[in-house]
Amino acid sequence: MKALFSTSAWIFVIVIFLSACKVSQKTSTKSNTPEIDSSAIAQIDTILVKPDTVIAEVIQDSVEVQVHRLIKDTVSIVGVGDIMMGTNFPEEWYLPANEGRDLLAEVNPILQNADVTFGNMEGVILNEGGNPKYCKDPKVCYIFRSPEYLAQNLVTAGFDVMSTANNHAGDFGDPGRKNTMRTLDSLGIYNAGQTMRPYTTFMIDGMKYGFAAFAPNTGTMSINDISKAQEIVAHLDSISDIVIVSFHGGAEGSKYQHVPRKNEYFYGENRGNVYLFAHEMINAGADVILGHGPHVTRAVEVYKKRFIIYSMGNFCTYARFNLRGDNGLAPIVKVFTNGEGEFFKAEITPIIQKAPGGPSIDPEGRVIKRIQELTAEDFPESEIKIDDSGIITYIKN
Incomplete structure (x- = not known):
């Protein structure tokens, strides 16, 4: 020297x-x-x-x-699926009472208890106006505009990062997109997935996280452009300790709970090959893959020591959503990794929504059994096991 x-x-x-x-x-x-x-x-x-x-x-x-x-020995990441806490379009009576402050009350302690907490923002955050998608009869159209005051519930629940990549992100055009990002930014909630913001990075407790989100929809980062997605993930991997990737993909409804390992089409739209996408993102450097979009739960997988859940279903969807049967069941998934993103274990907290909506813990644990069945059927080669309490571990430690 x-x-x-x-x-x-x-x-x-x-x-x-x-x-x-x-x-x-x-x-x-x-x-x-x-x-x-x-x-x-x-x-x-x-x-x-x-x-x-x-x-x-x-x-x-x-x-x-x-x-x-x-470098932390263990990192915990909580993930949930679709969040739409009420809409004032087409009528204000689609909004919950008491400004929605009770919607997440039962599950807030679970959401708060993690290093990072993630959810998918289904729809836009906007008080009024915007450019609504054309619809001949708004009463039977499903476009969502949540007032800004509802977003405060996300802060109370402890959300750190959210996806804005989904088929409802453009429900009210660019005014809706921009105000959603502005509102989340103002609340200190990181977000990504729009073409105007493909990814984000953030520090929590000395660890640097990279986050990117993808969907098959206009104005979002495309789930079908795998090479571009790989570039983004590889870049995040080069500057982050842990890389989290979210996708909104796959066909919708209880008929489509299986992961088909091929491109899925729904209403004529290419909803992506979520199996290929998840694996290629891990190949590029992703550590945790959190899927949503089908409005029902799908299987889980560990690939190259990295955790994947293919759909987390409807988490908090107040009114205007079908919550019958499997549509009303969803997991809160808590993933534990080491400081480099390698899977250690995961925990499923089963929730249920009953119309008009809002999550409650399901004492019967029905979604755990469903994920057990789906994982056994879709990934018989799996290296993991799911016990009846919802704990996911390697078959061989």
């Missing part, structure tokens, strides 16, 4: 040190306000008064300590 540093070299190494300092955005209340580690600041103060010959050595040692602190 050289004995002397120029002034510019001093500045350079101090900047490098600052970039390595621990940043924490998540407290027990899931705050999104960054905080620089006070011990790191103290070390910087010490460095500034040390001779040139010692500066680089102190910085090098500090960087190694800080990087070591960034």
Whole structure:
């Protein structure tokens, strides 16, 4: 190591040190306000008064300590499916009472208890106006416009990141898209999936996460452009500790709960080959794949030590949704990985929605049994097992 540093070299190494300092955005209340580690600041103060010959050595040692602190032994990620907490279109009586504050009350403790909590924003967040999709009779059209006040429930529940890539993201045109992103941004909830925002990165408790979302719909990042999706995921993998990928794909309804391992078409639209997509995203560097779109639950899989759930169904969909039978059952999935994204185990909390909607814990655990059946049928080669309590582990530890 050289004995002397120029002034510019001093500045350079101090900047490098600052970039390595621990940043924490998540407290027990899931705050999104960054905080620089006070011990790191103290070390910087010490460095500034040390001779040139010692500066680089102190910085090098500090960087190694800080990087070591960034790697967590276990990371927990909670994922849920479609969220549409009420719509004021075409009528305001499609909105829940009490500003929806009771909608998530029963499951909030579960959602809050994770390093990262994810959901799919089905529809737009917009008080009024926008450019609604053309519909001959709005009363039988399914387009969703949730007032901004409902989004506060996402903060209370502890959501950190959301997908805006789905077939309802463009229900009210660009005004709806932009206001959805603006509202989530203002609440400190990271989001991605629109072509105007393909991906995002964020820091929580010293870990850097990359997130990207895909769908087969106009204005969203395409699930059918696998090569482009791979480029995005590979880039995120190069700059992140954990990469989470969300997709909205596959045909809809209880007739389409199986993963067919081929392109699925619904109402003439190519809804993607979700099996191929999930595997190729993992090949490109993704660590956790969270699927949604069919409005019912699908199977789970572990591929190359990375977790995939192919659909998480309807999680919180108030009014205007079919909640009969399997459409009303869904999991809250909590995935545990190591600091590099390798699957350790997962837990399913079974929920049920009854019309008009809103999740409650299902004491009968019906969705667990359904996921057991679907996984056994669709992935008989699977290396995982699902017990009756919803714990997912490797067959052989």
